[in-house]
Amino acid sequence: MKRFILKKETQKPSEYLIKYSDLLNSQQLKAVMHDSGPALVIAGAGTGKTRTLIYRVARLIESGTDPSSVLLLTFTRRAAREMLDRASSVLDERCNRVKGGTFHFYCSQLLRRYHKEIDFPAGFSIIDSADARDVIQMLRAELKLNRSDKRFPQKSTLLNMISGSVNRQIELSDLVEQDYNQFRDHTEEIGRLKKAYEEYKRKHHLMDFDDLLIRTQELLNTDERVRAEVQLQHKHVMVDEYQDTNALQSALVKLFTPYTQNVMVVGDDAQSIYAFRGADHKNIMQFPELLTGTEIITLEENYRSTANILRVANSVLDQARNKYEKKLFTKREDGELPALVKTEDTREQSRFVSQMIMNLREQEVPLHDVAVLFRNARDSFDLEIELNKKKLPFIKYGGQKFADAAHIKDVLAHLRVIENPADALSWTRILMLIDGIGPKTASDFMEWLSGNTNPYELASSGLVNESYKSGLYSLSQLLIDLKNGSFTPYEAVGHIKEYYSPICEKKFDDYPKRVKDLEALHALVVDYRDYKHLLEELALDPIEATAIDVEGTSEDEKPLVLSTIHSAKGLEWKHVFLIQCLDGVIPSSFSLNDEDSLEEELRLMYVAVTRACDMLYICYPMLQHGGFGDVMTKPSRFIEHAGQDLLEPWLLTEEEQPINNENLLPEAGAPIKQLNSGK
DNA sequence: GCAGCGAAAATATCT
DNA sequence: TTTTCGCTGC
Numbered sequence: 185m186k187r188f189i190l191k192k193e194t195q196k197p198s199e200y201l202i203k204y205s206d207l208l209n210s211q212q213l214k215a216v217m218h219d220s221g222p223a224l225v226i227a228g229a230g231t232g233k234t235r236t237l238i239y240r241v242a243r244l245i246e247s248g249t250d251p252s253s254v255l256l257l258t259f260t261r262r263a264a265r266e267m268l269d270r271a272s273s274v275l276d277e278r279c280n281r282v283k284g285g286t287f288h289f290y291c292s293q294l295l296r297r298y299h300k301e302i303d304f305p306a307g308f309s310i311i312d313s314a315d316a317r318d319v320i321q322m323l324r325a326e327l328k329l330n331r332s333d334k335r336f337p338q339k340s341t342l343l344n345m346i347s348g349s350v351n352r353q354i355e356l357s358d359l360v361e362q363d364y365n366q367f368r369d370h371t372e373e374i375g376r377l378k379k380a381y382e383e384y385k386r387k388h389h390l391m392d393f394d395d396l397l398i399r400t401q402e403l404l405n406t407d408e409r410v411r412a413e414v415q416l417q418h419k420h421v422m423v424d425e426y427q428d429t430n431a432l433q434s435a436l437v438k439l440f441t442p443y444t445q446n447v448m449v450v451g452d453d454a455q456s457i458y459a460f461r462g463a464d465h466k467n468i469m470q471f472p473e474l475l476t477g478t479e480i481i482t483l484e485e486n487y488r489s490t491a492n493i494l495r496v497a498n499s500v501l502d503q504a505r506n507k508y509e510k511k512l513f514t515k516r517e518d519g520e521l522p523a524l525v526k527t528e529d530t531r532e533q534s535r536f537v538s539q540m541i542m543n544l545r546e547q548e549v550p551l552h553d554v555a556v557l558f559r560n561a562r563d564s565f566d567l568e569i570e571l572n573k574k575k576l577p578f579i580k581y582g583g584q585k586f587a588d589a590a591h592i593k594d595v596l597a598h599l600r601v602i603e604n605p606a607d608a609l610s611w612t613r614i615l616m617l618i619d620g621i622g623p624k625t626a627s628d629f630m631e632w633l634s635g636n637t638n639p640y641e642l643a644s645s646g647l648v649n650e651s652y653k654s655g656l657y658s659l660s661q662l663l664i665d666l667k668n669g670s671f672t673p674y675e676a677v678g679h680i681k682e683y684y685s686p687i688c689e690k691k692f693d694d695y696p697k698r699v700k701d702l703e704a705l706h707a708l709v710v711d712y713r714d715y716k717h718l719l720e721e722l723a724l725d726p727i728e729a730t731a732i733d734v735e736g737t738s739e740d741e742k743p744l745v746l747s748t749i750h751s752a753k754g755l756e757w758k759h760v761f762l763i764q765c766l767d768g769v770i771p772s773s774f775s776l777n778d779e780d781s782l783e784e785e786l787r788l789m790y791v792a793v794t795r796a797c798d799m800l801y802i803c804y805p806m807l808q809h810g811g812f813g814d815v816m817t818k819p820s821r822f823i824e825h826a827g828q829d830l831l832e833p834w835l836l837t838e839e840e841q842p843i844n845n846e847n848l849l850p851e852a853g854a855p856i857k858q859l860n861s862g863k
Numbered sequence: 864g865c866a867g868c869g870a871a872a873a874t875a876t877c878t
Numbered sequence: 879t880t881t882t883c884g885c886t887g888c
Contacts, residue, residue, distance in 0.1 A: 260878080288878050313877085338873080338882080393878050460876060560875055562879090582876080622865045651865090724878070750876045772875065788876080 200246055202274060204239060208232075215481045216240045218448065222441075222475035224426075224468070225450040228512045229497070229794035230488030233450055234754065237424060238267055240448070241282055242275040244420055251281035253419035255440065259428060261285050261725045263754060267424075287433050288393055289724050291400040294414065295391070301407055302399055307716070308389040309604045310723040314588055316381075316392045317343050319609055323380045327373075337367050337374070346378050350394040351462030353431040389606045397432050404439040411439065418442045425754070426451035426471070430462035438474055445475055454501055454508045457750060457788045459780065465787075486512045488756050490519025493800050496830050497793045500822055504786055505779065522800035524823065524831035529807045530764075534570040536836060537761050537803065541576060541744060544759060551577065552742035555757040557749050557792050559770040563763060564746050577741060582748030586727040591688055591698045592705055596722065598680045599673075599715050602666050605639050617687050618659060620652030640664050658683060673709040673718045681706055749792045760796035765804040767818040789822045802831065 204216055212232055215225050216239045227233035237256070245251055258264040264284035271279035283290070292310060299306045311319070321339040337345070345364060349356040356378055360371045367374070385391065391399065404411045421440050423429070426449035429437070441447050449471055456465030472478040486494060494514055501508060527533040541554055558564050561583025571578050586592060594617060597610035604610075608630050615626040625647070632645045642660040662683050666676055681702050688702070689695045708727070712718040745757065749770075764770075770792075771785035793800060802823060808815045818824070823831065 286878060340873095396878090458877075461878080562875090585877085620865075624864055726878085748876065774875075784876095 200243070202239070202242060202246065204243060208236070208239060209483075209485060211481055211483050211485075212236045212239070215448070215450075215483070216243050218479065218481070221445050222471075222478040223448040223481060224471045224478050225448065225481045225483065226468070227450055227452055227483040228486060228510050229452060229455060229791070230486040230756065231483035231512070232485075232487055233424075233452070233483065234267060234270075236483065237422060237450060238271045238274065240422070241268070241271040241279055245271075245278050245282075246275060249419055251278045252283060253417060254282045255290070255418050255421045256282055256284040257287055257290065257421070257423045257437075258284060259286065259425040259753070261289055263424065286724070287429075287436060288396050291396040291436070292391075292720070292724065294400055295396065295403070298403055298407075298410055301410055302403055304391075305389055305604075307604050308391055309600055309607050309610075310396070310720060311385075311390050311392050311609065312588070312723055312726070313343060313347075313393070314593070315390075315609055318613075319384055319390075320346075320377065320381055322612075323377060323384060327377060327380060336370055337364070341367075342374065342377060345374060346381065347392075347394050348462055349378075350398055351430045351432050352464075353435070384608075387606075388608045389604055390609065394432075397436060401432065401435055401439065404436075414440065415442050418446075419444065420446045420448070423447070423449040424451070427453050427456040427465050427468045428458040428461075428463045429467055430464060431467070432462070434467055434471075434474060441475065445477070447475060452510075454504075454510055454787060455753070455791050455794075457753070457784060457791055459784050484510070484512060486514045487516075488797050489514065489794060490516050490798060492518050492521050492830075493793065493796050496522050496800065496826070497790060499826060499830055500786065500790045500793055503822065504783060506783060520799055521832040522796075522802065522830070523834045524826070525801055525803040525834045525836070526819075527803060527805050527836060530566045530805045531570075532836070533763055533803050533805045534567040537567055537763060537801075538570045538574050538576060540761070540801070542574065549758060550742065551744040553758040554761075555745040555747060555752065555755075555759075555795065556761045556763060557747055557752050557795065558763050559749060559772060559788070560764075561748055563769065567746070567763065571744070577743040578746050579743045580746040582751035586701070586704075587722050588726070589698070589701060591684075591692065591701060594688075595677065595680050595684055595702065595705065596719065598662070598666065598684075599676060600719060601639075601663065603715050603719060605633075608633070611639075614659065617684075617691070618652050618655035620649070620655065625649075625652070640667055673712045673715055674706070676715065677706050677709050749788050752795050753791060756795055756797055758796075758798045759801070760792075760799070761801045761803060762792050763803045765802050765820045765823060766808075767820050767824075770820050770822070786822060789820070 205213055208216060209232075212235070215223070215236050218240075225233070225236065227236070241254065241256065244254060256264060256267065258267065261284075264286070268280050268282055268284050271282070295302060295304070295308075296306055299308070317339045320342050324336070324339065324342070341364070345356065345359060348363070349359045352359070356375055357371050360368055360374060385395065404414060418440055419442060421437065421442070423437060428451070437447060437449070449468070451468045453465045453468050456463060456468070459465070472480065489497070491514055494512055498512065501510065525533075525536060527536055537556060541551070544554060545551060556564065556567065561580075564580065568578070568580070587596070594613065597613040600607050600610040601614065611630060611633060612623075612626045615621050615629055616623070628647055629642070629645065632647060633639045638644075640660060640663040642656050642663075648656060662679060665679065669675075671679070685699060685702070688698055692698055709718055712721070747755075768776075770789055771782055775781035775785050804817065804819045806817060808817050
């Protein structure tokens with residue numbers, strides 16, 4: 185029998201403008217050229233995962249795929265933006281028309297488009313977890329659940345439970361049983377609270393982060409027409425950082441999957457660090473079961489780190505109980521041996537790090553190629569003081585977000601009631617700012633507000649009491665102005681700031697700092713066209729950097745990066761300092777009793793180590809100054825047994841500097857290390 | 864019903 | 879160390 189081969193209608197490699205085969209290794213090329221059907225790319229740290237995705241986007245578009253039929257789901261919106269920008273620069277502008285963003289962002293877009301089908305108004309508000317906790321707190325008091333003799337969980341714990349059951353797609357009662365055994369007597373009340381919370385959100389047109397995902401799932405599961413429409417829009421779906429998706433998100437991937445089954449997911453099971461959000465690192469290995477016929481491509485050549493850094497990384501991973509099928513290799517040279525720096529205390533650690541960074545800067549290493557990483561946002565507080573002292577500019581990622589601060593939320597709440605008059609949460613917030621109005625009065629106003637066509641005429645409510653009359657009038661006047669004035673967000677925030685500043689001064693002792701933040705907010709909203717976009721952006725894509733500048737950063741030198749390890753995911757720097765590398769910090773003391781959590785901390789350590797290209801410095805202080813005197817510390821168990829063939833111990837020597845004893849370390853340029861061979 | 868104070872408890876990582 | 883709770887006086 186004669187076989188006739190039907191050629192697929194794709195361009196031949198030779199016809200591509202971009203010379204993919206020159207730019208990529210064979211495995212990367214395989215992923216980039218992968219055409220149809222599901223694919224799983226297992227990409228170890230530093231193996232060019234992002235590069236592969238970027239070239240795949242370019243390749244698809246070069247082959248004639250309509251950019252708007254490509255969906256690229258990433259972990260942060262910043263990541264999506266950067267990838268598409270880079271794809272545009274290797275190919276052309278068309279790449280910027282690819283649909284990209286986080287699951288939450290894409291779902292919010294779908295829900296706004298199909299708001300009728302889910303019986304919500306298009307102007308629903310998205311609430312962040314701080315808002316969600318406030319609602320829960322309120323309902324908790326309302327349901328009188330806190331009156332019980334036995335301890336009832338705190339609002340954050342409650343939200344963790346509710347959110348956990350949603351994201352992992354398991355029953356709340358089972359979750360309480362498994363993970364919160366100490367509260368099992370309250371299972372029934374917790375269930376009631378969950379129900380009340382859901383009713384409240386529906387009534388006031390609010391959606392929390394989980395709702396964005398769950399409502400989309402419901403919509404696509406129940407409405408065949410919408411599902412078909414959505415699936416038709418995707419020719420290709422790509423998901424980055426798939427190891428950090430949860431059960432709900434993988435269900436969504438399946439629902440987005442077009443009939444062509446063109447789904448490519450990329451990730452590294454050894455870098456899964458979001459279990460606390462319901463992510464399951466096993467998810468990625470089970471992807472072939474989600475979509476049958478999955479092609480598996482593995483990237484193993486690391487281009488980022490020196491061989492010595494990779495050896496440390498591998499020794500971390502070797503401690504895992506869960507063995508990862510990963511043998512990263514590099515053609516890079518050994519490089520310097522990573523340093524293990526033991527300091528007297530946290531102060532000395534800060535002085536060492538800042539001094540080293542100044543030395544590096546003198547050796548022409550730009551500040552921006554250096555990063556300091558840590559487990560918790562607060563672990564860098566002391567260093568921040570030192571950097572300020574030395575006038576080293578830095579930017580910090582992770583920790584409390586700018587938009588989480590109470591004063592920022594206060595200001596934005598005024599805009600939110602304009603956008604969504606049913607947003608009782610924001611109403612309560614802004615009413616309680618007025619002297620004389622507490623929870624009871626605020627809730628009386630809520631009563632009046634529901635079903636009132638002009639909620640901003642607060643004076644006509646018949647609730648006006650002498651004690652808060654003037655405050656209420658000013659608020660009412662402000663809101664009416666905002667509603668009718670058709671201001672830009674910049675003008676609106678200006679008005680609110682004027683109204684709010686005196687309140688801020690009275691409410692907070694540290695108001696100078698907060699007033700400065702308000703200025704920053706004001707400057708920042710200049711780019712937004714309307715309230716809706718502003719509020720949505722701030723909820724889904726909060727300003728990542730929490731801090732801010734240093735005085736005396738005259739030059740436009742790009743700053744040093746301080747970051748939590750979580751926020752450092754996917755990034756790399758030439759020199760990386762890992763500070764506070766202590767047992768109880770990493771691994772966190774909360775994780776010590778649980779195998780799975782401990783394993784996640786180990787992966788976190790792995791992520792931290794693999795961020796470094798040229799040089800890695802692992803630092804820990806021997807003493808921790810606490811409230812009740814000094815506490816001896818233990819270095820992290822993950823590095824405790826690393827031999828001197830892996831990590832070179834550095835001995836810090838103090839140099840006498842009678843003139844200025846702030847500067848106890850050797851001057852820049854002077855040798856700072858000695859081999860601690862004698863131990 | 865509100866605000867302020869002191870005691871007690873919890874305490875991270877992020878969309 | 880900071881946030882939350884409960885109590886007291888206005």
